[in-house]
Each structure stands twice: as structure tokens, then as C-alpha cells.
Amino acid sequence: MSTVASFAGQSSDDAYIQVPFNLGFIHGLSISDLVKQANPGKKIVHNGVSLAPLSAGAEKLNGVALSGIWSGYSEDANGVQLSGVLNTVGGNANGIQLAGVANVDNGDATGIHLAGVANSVSKNANVVQLSGVVNFAGGKAQGLFIAGALNFASEDVDAVQISGFANISGKMKGIQIGIFNIAEELDGIPIGLVSYVKSVGLHQDLWADETRFVHLGLRSGGQEFYNLLSVGVRVNEPTRWAVGWGIGRHIATEFFPWEIELSSYSVFNNGLNKEENRPESSILKLRLMGIFGLGQSISLVAGATLNLFLSHRDDGFGLIPWSISSSRTADGWWIRVWPGFVAGVRF
16 A cells, blocks of 8 residues: 555645556546545545546546546546547536547536537536537537537527537627527627527518519528528419528618628429429529618618529520520530519518
């Protein structure tokens, strides 16, 4: 026991003993566990390197811990944790955590977290987090969060959130990229199919243009940047319909607000595509519109557009009333450019 005791160094805090090198097979069977048995009532700090083929842990980490399955520290961890399955920290975590399944921190966290399934921080997170499924922050979140399915932060966020399905936050300052984005308030840019901001709500747009399409759109996002998801049908040709998505910028002026928007539409024609479920053409639109309020719940929308038509199946002459440029590429793509207009109402 005297040899084991001398191997460990006494911490400046009498409650802790520092173990500069820990080697073990499983938690409970390691050098640091022998040190703890030789010093009843003391806590262990791994302040160097800890190696274990299965699992290892102590009260604190100030160094590097490598475990085949689980690496766990009941208080704080500063340094690098690498495990095949799970890293856990009962207090604050500062540094790098890499786990095959999950990183779980019950305090604040700073650094880089990489996990095959999930990263979870119970309090504030100032980190770069990448996970295969979900990133969770119970407090404020700052940094970069990339998840295969979901990013969730219960309080204020100053970050970039990117997910394969949804981003959820309190007050959001930054960028959200996902199929669905949800925030209490937003000071930033949402990029998603639907971006719901509680303080702004959702709005509906109904408009028509020179192609004789009538569109119904769902407008979502913040006060400045928004997303528009729409579906439209051609008035004189109901078999021809379109779905569209766009991102825009709302600009307030002392006279009336303006919006500049870039959107893309896929045009389908059931008559042409009975055998193939794919669009016959695509239209890219740049719209500049004025918003004229008629009351608290309705506004008129009117403006000019610049349009680009692309199709490998249709020349566009039956769809587009005029053009300033029309050509066909060597590989059979029809390309047409024309100016247009938009007019409608917003609810």
C-alpha cells in the first residue's frame, strides 16, 4: 500500500489526490482505485493519462482519458475524453469529448463534442457539437451544432444550428438550417421548409403572376429573413401545377416595407408526366415587392420579377408570355429569361 500511496501526489486541495497515470481494466479495478482504497475519504484526480480497455473514472480529470466502453467523472473534466460508447461528466466539461454513442455533461461545457448518437449538456454549452442524431443544451448555447435529426436548446442561442430534421431554441441569434426551425424569437437567418418564430407567427400569401399561375404560400421566419413554401395551379390549365420554396429579406423603410426574395419552382404537368413522377420544368425567380398594409391582418403585395426557365422536356412557349432571351443548349436544355410581375394579398 505504501508503494501505491507514494505513486499518487497530494493535491493542493487536501480533499483530492492526483494520479498522473492510471491503468485499469474496468471501473473499480485500476491504479486510481487502489490509491483511493489506500487513502480513505480522499477523491481522485486523473491529472495525466488514464487508460482502460473497458471503463474508467474518478472524481476529476485534468488530462487524457481513453476507455473502450465508458469514461466517467463525477465532478469536472478538463482535457480529452475518448470512449467507444459513452463519456459522462457530473460537473463542468472543458475540452474534447469523442464517443461512439453519447457524451453526457451535467454542468456547463466548452470545447468540441463528437458523438455517434447524442451530445447532451444540462446547463450552458459553448461548444462545437456534432452528433448522428441529437444535440441537447439545457441552458444557453453558443457555437456550432450539427445533428442528423435534432438540435435543441432550451434558452438563448447564439450559434449556427444545422440538422437533418429540426432545430429548436429559445431566443435565437444566428443561423438555423433544417427542415423545420422553431424559435421563441429570431435575430438571424432561417433556412428551412418551415421556420416558425413564436413572436412573429405564420402568414399566408395569395398571389398571381404573368404565367397565369395562382399560388398559395406559407410565409414563416423572423421579422427580417423569412422562408416561403408554396403550391400553385395554372388558371386555364388545371393539370399544370407547381411547388415552390424561397428565402427572402424584409426591409423596413419610412414609406412602406420592401421584400427581396429568391425562390425556385418545380412545374408539373399530369398530361405530360403520366409515366414519370418528375417535374417538366423549373423556374427560378428573383422578386422585388412592396408591401402595402390595409389593416392589421391584410396587406397588398406587388412588384417586379426576373425569371429563369429551365427544362429538358418543354420549350416553355406555352407557359411564358414573353422573353428577353431564349435558347437551347447542345444537350437539349431549353433556357428562357424574362421580366415579370407579381400581385397578391398577405394575411
